[in-house]
Amino acid sequence: MRQLLHISDIHFGRHHLPQLSAAVLAMVEERSPDLVVISGDLTHRAKASEFQAARAFVDCLTVPSLVVPGNHDVPMYRFWERIARPYGAYRRYFSPDMEPEYEDDLMVVLGLNTAFNWTHKDGMIRRPRLRQLAARLRAVPSDKYKLVVAHHQLVPPPRYETQRVLTNAVEMVEVLAEGGVDMVLSGHLHQTWIGNTEAYYPGGRHQVLLLHAGTTTTVRGRGIEKGQNSCNWVSLDGRHIEIRHLMWHPQQKTFAERSRHLFPRHLGFLDGSDGFERLKGLDAGVALGPATTAADGPPAAPWAPPRVVG
DSSP states (O other): EEEEEEEOOOOSTTTTTTHHHHHHHHHHHHOOEEEEEESSSSSSSHHHHHHHHHHHHHTTSSEEEEEEEEEEGSSSSSSHHHOOTHHHHHHHTTOOSSSSSSSSSSEEEEEOOOOOOTTTSSSSOOOHHHHHHHHHHHTSSTEEEEEOOOSOOOOOOOOOOEEOOOOOOHHHHHHHHHHTOOEEEEEESSOOEOOOEHSOOSOOOOOOOOEEESSSSSSSOGGGTTTTTEEEEEEEEEEEEEEEEEETTTTTTTEEEEEEEEEETOOOOOOOOOOOOOOOOOOTTOOSSSOOOOOGSSOOOOEEHHHHHH
């Protein structure tokens, strides 16, 4: 059994909520997951002080962690730095490794950097990096869980404003499916939801589970999580992936379970749906996925088609 805590978009800076980062540290201390995954946007404006605060937070974790950068970790308004040294502050004040890996006898977790200086908020992964990823995945034994962490989304979220997916998303899906990846953990949109690659890129391939975290420690929850904070607890038992969606309860001052979702490994989705699950037992309109079934067709949320670059 392996247990992971998935947090994202912690945004140290003007919008950060210190009491929530303290609550995350307390939860890690109490529950002791095997790994904490942070899927990008450590800072608000990629300032040295913000990276230093993020570094101090991660150093307080009592278990291993895997962290990737997000678009907010590249300077936006410091233009010359954005052009010449987009990762300079990240590497100097947080970590020189922007694509870390974690491996044990049950799982391999691979970090990908999808934040680039000219993509602004949109993400990108280049084809040479995809070829490297494909080779790395081939080297992983098939009995191990294969997890990938990237900040940006591969498919558009339900019930959300128009959003582009990361550049070369289709090519990345091909690599993930061919490589037998079990799940991708992402953030970026400050809203939790679950999907799968075959729902948006049907082709009879291996289905890759897509798990997005909301913003865990800022005031900037969006979409159906506007004004809310969330994270995900993931359990791997060798045969299944169990996801528990945790929401912050201000009155109780804790992250409490809001819903639970169980997926058999490599066998698609339990309910035979189109790949999106709705949260169970919540108020109307609060959902991880669209209120549609396979018979309803694709979700109606507008989105821009993927772009392809070399």
